[in-house]
Amino acid sequence: MSRRAVAGLLALGLIAVGAFLGLREPSPFVRFSPGPTVNVLGQNGDKKIITVTGRKTYEDDGALRLVTVYVTGPKDEQSLAETLVAWADPDVAVLPHDSVYRANETNKSSRQESAAEMTSSQDSATAAALGALGIKYRSDLAVALVDKKGASAGLLKPGDLLRSVDGKAAADDAAFIAAIKPLAPGTKVRIGINRGGEDREVTITTRPAPDDKTKSRINISITKKLTFPFKVDINLDDNIGGPSAGMMFALSIYDLLTPGSLTGGKVIAGSGEISPDGVVGPIGGIGQKIVAAQRDGAELFLVAQENCAEAAEAHYDKDKIRLVKVHKLKDAIDDLEAWRANPKAELPGCGR
Missing domain, CATH: 3.30.230 (Ribosomal Protein S5; domain 2)
Incomplete structure (x- = not known):
């Protein structure tokens, strides 16, 4: 067998091994x-x-x-071979990891x-x-999450019912955000809340919104608390x-x-x-x-x-x-x- 033929067989073998190993690699x-x-x-x-x-x-x-x-899951690994098998199955969907x-x-x-x-x-x-x-049932605006390093840390708690901003009733999340966002960062704003059945008011100094430094936020997430x-x-x-x-x-x-x-x-x-x-x-x-x-x-x-x-x-x-x-x-x-x-x-x- 010529040297060129031997080299060709070796190359084919390396390609086959590479393909096999590639199929075992994690797929995204x-x-x-x-x-x-x-x-x-x-x-x-x-x-x-x-x-x-x-x-x-x-x-x-x-x-x-x-x-x-x-x-x-986001950290579950599947091989390229498993992905190819899934692609061939009409009952299974395969999507890019970063789209999920x-x-x-x-x-x-x-x-x-x-x-x-x-x-x-x-x-x-x-x-x-x-x-x-x-x-009929009751729907209240409530605090879902408080940024531990944000403007409301130590002042508001998850579960607090949000009643008003500077004495004006906040009917929904859009009204609540609209009352705070236009304020200049550093403004002291009074938030009326109900905690454990007790009405109270807390004063919070607003901070700049990340998407517009001229606007304000108080670093909380809002949800609706439903009472049936x-x-x-x-x-x-x-x-x-x-x-x-x-x-x-x-x-x-x-x-x-x-x-x-x-x-x-x-x-x-x-x-x-x-x-x-x-x-x-x-x-x-x-x-x-x-x-x-x-x-x-x-x-x-x-x-x-x-x-x-x-x-x-x-x-x-x-x-x-x-x-x-x-x-x-x-x-x-x-x-x-x-x-x-x-x-x-x-x-x-x-x-x-």
Whole structure:
């Protein structure tokens, strides 16, 4: 064998080894695959997932399923080979890492954020369900977080209810921010609060806003504290997080508080964030969630309207599961009632 032939064989061998090693290298991608679904009208272990205390409830023998996805974490490594296998699977989505996670995000911080979003979505779902039923509840502006090195450190605490700025009532977060932002940095501003049932006033010296040094801020995050006329508890596994179950929580609470069956005894699934006023928002992993819902027997899947185009491209059988587009909780309720009465009823879809 000539020296050139030997060199060529060696080169091919090195290329093959390099390719093999390359497939074992970590890839900068995140994998989304179908996860479990949970009947929110059912039980988690020996406890009901939703319990209502102080209000009559009604049973429904159907299922309203929240849907989940398995997602590789911000610090989870997967090889290029695993990524290529995932790319070839129509039930799996692969996205660039930086389109899903922040640069400094860790598995722990991601779980903490997801848990906080889940808690918030449960309150929003209760508010949306009560709003759909015409049941009044209280909504207060409250401190969510205080920057430990910011203007409000030692003066405000998470949970403080925000009542006024310089004696003028702050009806919502926009009004509160609008009262402070135009002030010159270094201005002393009086913030009326309620802490533990006691009204008081604190004086805070504003600091420059990071995006405009001529404007002011007091370095807090604001949220809404919702107080309901009866107690609604949601008992779900800690490993399920995020805001995407909001719509299904709201539908389940509404169903439990109304006579009759919203499901008609059928299996219904869906995914979407929910705002306290009942607006359904888009979520991630919609394609994988539809696959999971079909796998677990759902006949109807409720999709936030902003997710409709992506949902239509999902790997599902339109003869087994029907996609229905919703914008508000009221849309979802009306669509379910129409479908219960007539499974062939015309409904706004995300069809192919």
